[in-house]
Amino acid sequence: MAVSMDHTEHAGHPDMSNVRKVAMWAFLGSECLFFGTLISTFLLYHNTTGDGPTAKEIFSVPFTSVSSFVLLMSSLTMVLAHHAAGRKDWRRMRVWLLATAGLGLVFLSGQAYEFTSFVHEGLTVTTSPFGSAFFVLTGFHGGHVAIGVIMLLATTLMSFTGRLRDGEGMNVELVGLYWHFVDIVWIVIFTVVYLLQV
């Protein structure tokens, strides 16, 4: 039978790394709505500060700009890690993966410091709807960064066992997609939550 003419789609045993990429994109599409909803909640309450401090009084844009810059740079190191993985340069790949995880940790430390200082200045989740929305939004973003750091470290460890090279488990490209997404979300949060409010 002449079956080749219809052979427009690839056969039933697809390349798994491609399959995972489709799944990751679908997941990130869902995440857009997740953060979109959190940001909308924040915008609803950005002026509802009650007796508590307002955005203007409490935000330190220079400090947050520095930590935003750190997170942005981590996307660059992530690209370098992906590039090294493409060349099968495992040593460089590990270096850049660890650099990315390190920058992520610096960002998280900055967030921890910021949260602590806000609490000292009288803004907590229970102060005002503004406080609730701010901490829940940035807290969920921080949680995503933390999960990203764990994924980066796990990928680095797995690269020693050889599993990474077989394309099994998490690969660098998937972690990269996730990391860049979390980074882009921060750009939106930094603009909407910090820059537009002060």
Place this chain on the structure above:
Amino acid sequence: MTTPTHHNPHKGVWSWLTTTDHKRIGLLYGVSALVFFLIGGSEALLIRLQLAAPDGTILSADAYNQMFTMHATTMVFLVIMPAAAAFTNYFLPILIGARDVAFPRLNALSYWIYIFGGLFLTISFFVGGAPDGGWFGYAPLSTQVTEIVRMDYWALGVQILGLASLLSAINFITTIFTMRAPGMTMMRMPVFAWMALVVAFLLLFSLPMIAVGLFEVFLDRNLGTLFFNAAAGGTPLLWQHLFWLFGHPEVYILILPAMGIVSEVLPVFSRKPLFGRSFVIFSGIAIGFMGFGVWAHHMFVAGLGPVAEATFALTTMFIAVPTGVKIFNWIGTIWGGSLRMKTPMLFSLGFIAMFVIGGLSGVTHSIVPADTQQTDTYYIVAHIHYVLFGGAVFGLFSGIYYWWPKVTGKLLSEGLGKLHFWVMFVGFNLAFAPMHILGLEGMPRRTYRYPKGLGFEFWNFISTVGAMTIAVSILVFLINAWRTRTHGEIAGNDPWDGRTLEWTISSPPPEHNFDVVPVVHSEDDFWHRKYTEDADGNAVAIPGGGAPLVAGPDDPPIHLPSPSFYPLLAAFGMFLVVLGLVYVPVGLILAGIGVVTVVWGFFGWSMEPLTREAH
């Protein structure tokens, strides 16, 4: 060519607990949904018994609140969604010519999260009372009384059920985009597969919004955040927006799988291709998009202002258009066909008739002044049951009768099937048609009793008789299903003279579905293998049943996913997490154990090998 002589010991409870076979997971979903259907149905019967006569005394006000909340939550999240997931799991891979879903273990994880989520919601009955704030948990009702943990059970239960659906959605989207058989282009996919794809996207984009809302409810209750606290400047209306931004797409999540089933059943029993096939598909996609733009019609009495009300009135009228297109296409399919009135066909025709009634009463909600009168009356209850019972449940039963022989290898009895249909059809209309009248007469929903002399007595009594009749019809179905174990007629591969790929393989299908991955040449491929056309366009059977399925040039070897215990373990960990979170701060210890269990599950998961080869 690969010779599939693979026989493993696939018996025992352990093999079911660790299965990653999409067909077994589909069966698990189906049986679980049926069990929850009986639970949710019993809750409904208690509600109807309470309302059969004025000043009912069967349920207290408190018990009544729990019953209507849990009846709706159970039927929506634990019955209709998983029943659709059962069909999608079992048949989506087969319909597109694949041997499994893209991520078999993730599929198992979805199922186990669903089971633990259902268990979590149900055990609340035994630990101080079930959720009682209505299935849409309006704030501040759902956030105020924090000493009673019932709504914590609701917020966390719905949250993890949402997670299960989200993972399924990602899995099905990936399966459809990457695992279709050679020649199975998107437009050649069966309509059921298309509707499964639209549903997956609706889940993907609507669940995160309710997830945020549920987190906010949970945090308001347990951490003292002020999202819905009006005294502190919060806006309870935000919850309504977040809920219905999910809740309206959810309506289509519930109905589109049934529409997909009906679109498969009608052509087979009319012996005609689906009329305007691409119109049906694109209408489904249009419903998916427009479903995100009509949510505020649930909130017309909230005082949104004339601009918003006019906008959502218009979008609500417009969304009836693609739905109407589908109904005309179904009628066009039946028109001039050589109809065979088998049980699946009866349920599909019942679906169309009942859904038209429900759809029309839905359009009446778009008229804002009329909706203001209808809101929170039994008219709404009548409408939702015409679309979700007359629509979704009739469609799902059509699918059960249609695919039962494929899944079990035996046919359900036609006589009992028809009895089931007619008893259910009569009972359904007795139960819910009177609610239109009660609603327009002003009977409010969610009140546990009504006094004598308001004129509600007669129709309430009729409605209760109808509910009992439905219960009888379900009993007939259960007898029918049980009977097939011993008396069922052997179905063979193709009992209905079907059109799609599942009828090319044995009943029940082999573990690997296809001995060779089929190469698809057209839509309704199997029909065109069996029939050719004469000069007048009439179908003529090809002698000997037509050409068999042939392997493509690069037929892949058979890989089967390994059984895995880790999805069950990870899901159990999530159960411990949510159970612990109900009882913060003490429960945080339990939640911590849960987190460790989840990590253990995922660690084991990432370390075990992916597939085994069939020898």
